[in-house]
Amino acid sequence: EVQLVESGGGLVQPGRSLKLSCAASGFTFSNYYMAWVRQAPKKGLEWVATISTSGSRTYYPDSVKGRFTISRDNAKSSLYLQMNSLKSEDTATYYCARHPGIKGHWFAYWGQGTLVTVSS
Amino acid sequence: DIVMTQTPSSQAVSAGEKVTMSCKSSQSLLYSGDQKNYLAWYQQKPGQSPKLLIYLASTRESGVPDRFIGSGSGTDFTLTISSVQAEDLADYYCQQHYSYPDTFGAGTKLELK
Numbered sequence: 290e291v292q293l294v295e296s297g298g299g300l301v302q303p304g305r306s307l308k309l310s311c312a313a314s315g316f317t318f319s320n321y322y323m324a325w326v327r328q329a330p331k332k333g334l335e336w337v338a339t340i341s342t343s344g345s346r347t348y349y350p351d352s353v354k355g356r357f358t359i360s361r362d363n364a365k366s367s368l369y370l371q372m373n374s375l376k377s378e379d380t381a382t383y384y385c386a387r388h389p390g391i392k393g394h395w396f397a398y399w400g401q402g403t404l405v406t407v408s409s
Numbered sequence: 410d411i412v413m414t415q416t417p418s419s420q421a422v423s424a425g426e427k428v429t430m431s432c433k434s435s436q437s438l439l440y441s442g443d444q445k446n447y448l449a450w451y452q453q454k455p456g457q458s459p460k461l462l463i464y465l466a467s468t469r470e471s472g473v474p475d476r477f478i479g480s481g482s483g484t485d486f487t488l489t490i491s492s493v494q495a496e497d498l499a500d501y502y503c504q505q506h507y508s509y510p511d512t513f514g515a516g517t518k519l520e521l522k
Contacts, residue, residue, distance in 0.1 A: 326459075333502065333513055333514070333515045333516050334451075334459065334502055334504070334513040334516075335513065336504075336510060336511040336512070336513070339509075339511075348509050348510075349510075350410075350509075350510040351510070384458055384459070389464070392443075393447060393464065393465065393506050394506045394509075394511060395447075395449035395461065395464045395504060395506045396449070396451070396459070396461060396504070397461055397464075397470070398461075399458040399459050399460070399461075400458065401458055402458055
């Protein structure tokens with residue numbers, strides 16, 4: 290069974306940094322592109338970042354480019370999101386998600402999410 | 410960026426009804442290389458994470474009941490629930506996975522009439 294378990298969320302002041310982690314199990318982690326998707330309170334879904342199987346390619350929307358960094362450790366079956374220069378609009382539940390094993394980048398599996406609150 | 414527009418934003422339904430919801434993209438999601446439409450649908454129940462229902466516009470994810478039907482091509486897509494059940498009350502989102510940045514629609518909320 291595919292499992293994705295996020296951790297690292299919490300309350301952080303504007304301008305500070307936070308690192309999220311996602312522990313994956315139930316599949317061969319190194320074979321799949323992985324991603325982060327967020328959801329602000331009572332709002333819709335927003336894609337945040339995607340990383341290739343080896344970690345050599347990363348993709349971001351303009352809203353987080355230059356502030357957020359996605360990375361992975363295939364030996365530990367773990368995904369990370371380093372978030373710097375946080376803003377109030379980054380307040381959201383952050384989901385770790387797995388892409389399919391075939392061409393296409395929809396989100397086949399999701400974790401339960403971790404809440405990040407950016408506030409002074 | 411490709412803009413995804415979902416209508417209606419909310420819909421009140423009764424159990425057993427047939428429901429349709431729309432998703433329109435600002436650019437075609439039909440990839441000429443394989444003639445597939447790069448559009449997915451997700452269901453999110455209150456307090457839960459999203460769940461994949463449909464990918465490539467019409468392919469049902471394993472384990473998804475066959476009352477969920479995805480259709481459409483190009484820029485116009487529809488999610489149909491042939492006979493709504495109580496457990497289908499949720500938010501539904503479409504997502505284009507044709508090109509980065511991946512973008513979602515604002516969602517359609519299914520409520521009880």
